[in-house]
Amino acid sequence: MTAFIIRRLLQLPITVFGVTVLIFGMTMVLSPIERSALYVRDFPHTEGALEGIIRRYGLDDPFHVQYWRWLVGRTDPETGGKVGGVLRGDLGFSRTGRQPVIDHILHRLPASLELALWSVVPIIGIGIWLGIIAAINHNRLIDQVARVFSIIGWSFPTFVFALLVLMIFYAKLHLLPPGRLSDWATQVAMSPEFHRYTQLNTIDALLNLRLDIFWDALRHLILPIITLCYIQWAMLLRLTRSSMLEALRQDYMTTARAKGLAERTVINRHALPNALIPVVTVGGITIVNLVNGAVITETIFNYPGVGRAVAMAAQTLDVLTVLGFVLLSSVLFIVANLLIDVMYAFLDPRVRLG
């Protein structure tokens, strides 16, 4: 077990290094002139200014020189000290956010975190539960309905679902609005009496004992959560169902029933733990995949999170913001996959010993 973990940990820096090279390589697809646009706030007015920018930032140096400079920074000619570089947290300046990329992302992170936190339990809880119900009632009506739901849910693109749901519940019924907080709630949240502990609206509202703000924040969250959820439900349902069906077919189930155990005990104590092993790993990826879905969801619901910032940056070709976010989320992805693999090895001895 330890050898497995150590082996995976040793591979980690190589993968991260490869990821940084690939991300940097993506910028090098553009020519030096195009790349100079990433480093300035206004367009250069003269040819000479453009040359100056290229020379100053070394935009036509060889690949490995530029990569190294991007990674560890350069020596500032005036002060002589080391400045910049990804390892020092300098991901560039965001044109859309009008602040450094890292600040731009951190500023919007709490909103996305709130959305993700409120989505995790419904996704995993309801998704797995639906799969179990479908597997237990194999080939009966509930199973057929669940399978149809799974196939349709998988085919439904996120942005179409989000727009349809917005059309029904906001444009038609005026029940669930987009955005993060209503205007009156924003006023209250900005005021000095409202103490900020976590930057998450729902938690802060509860801690400040303002239930009306809590409900308002939750009302704005419902539609984005459902949009993020349904596609994960479709996938989790199918996976849990097939995994559970596989487990229910095994010989140890017959043994358990022959021992005279109640059906409920048989399922909960014998079938379920074995069925949930592959589901657990996919569940982990689901949590990380909230990043993917969040880009489109936040854009459509005008939810001021990281996903919407990235989508707007991509639309206006603000490459540095997008790259900064991709770098951070890729590293997160790699670490999360490592944890999932370790958990999988912990749960299933066959993986460790195989």
Added chain:
Amino acid sequence: MTETVSAQKVSREALFRPEEQAGWRLRELHGLERLIGAEWYRVLRGLFTNILSVAGLIIVTSFILAAAFAPVLAPPLRVAADPYLIPRDGFGPEPKPPGTVWTRGVPPIPFWYKAVTGKDEWVHLMGTASGQFDIYYGVVWGSRTALFAGLVITSATVAIGLIIGSLAAFYGSWLDDLLMRITEIFMAFPFLLAALTLSAILVPKFGRSIWPPTIALIIFGWTRYARVIRGEILSAKERDYVLAGRVVGVRDARLIIRHILPNTIYPILVLASFNVGDAVVTFSALSFLGVGTQIGYADWGQIISFARDWIMSLDTHWYIIVFPGLSLIVFGLGWNLIGDALRDILDPRMRSTRG
């Protein structure tokens, strides 16, 4: 008393047809089954008997027909250079509902229109979007874009994945490690985000067209196939037919292409049919976000992106989302149904090869 068993005279021909000598026959193959082989016949039969998969096949065929007959269903402007640019009925910002009469820049009326509806004026069958782009035209020609994107992206990703996966599995050792490290690096990115990034980077180079999202989806999409085919070939490498081939002296490339791949291709088929639907959906998502095709291009995601400005009044402008959205959903559904049916057919087989 001893009984002698007379030895049957075994002729040379009989050595090559043991079933006739033994008094039993292998099942005879007729017609189609004999033409394409028993394996593929089984696959085809499974596809055509399952009702869901027949539905999927009907859906996909309808889209292919719609794409093929696009100039007939929605004739382009006579003077237009590019039929993929949607004709505009003026430049007004307010979308018009279905049934609005076409007033400016009218393209030629399709021949079937008078026969079917009995009217003389060409109307916007599905309404217009902001800028008066005809949605019906976009949906019909968008099926061409979708099929192009889906098939090109899937074929390219499968081809790249196959090459890399089979090289890694077949030659093993350092090549395997190197290629698998590279695959892991590409897989370390959240897919939509990576495609969005690369697409955004390629837009200054290619302009907003179909190429940035297509290239981006190909570059980040091949990893799945590489892994699957590598796993399949690794398990197939130990089989007797491979060892026999080596003993006889079959060259490596020929061994892979003619012997190993036909037996290991089945999971790839399942993944590929899911991938066509997914690729089109992701392609549309990138167009929707603004890093795909240009404004006014016949692409479903691009048409839906017009709805972003009209969120408050979506109940009156429902047609901007519903028609292209429905096309996307049904397109994905068709390919998913086929993929599901293929997986059900090939699953017992996959389980047996994994044993």
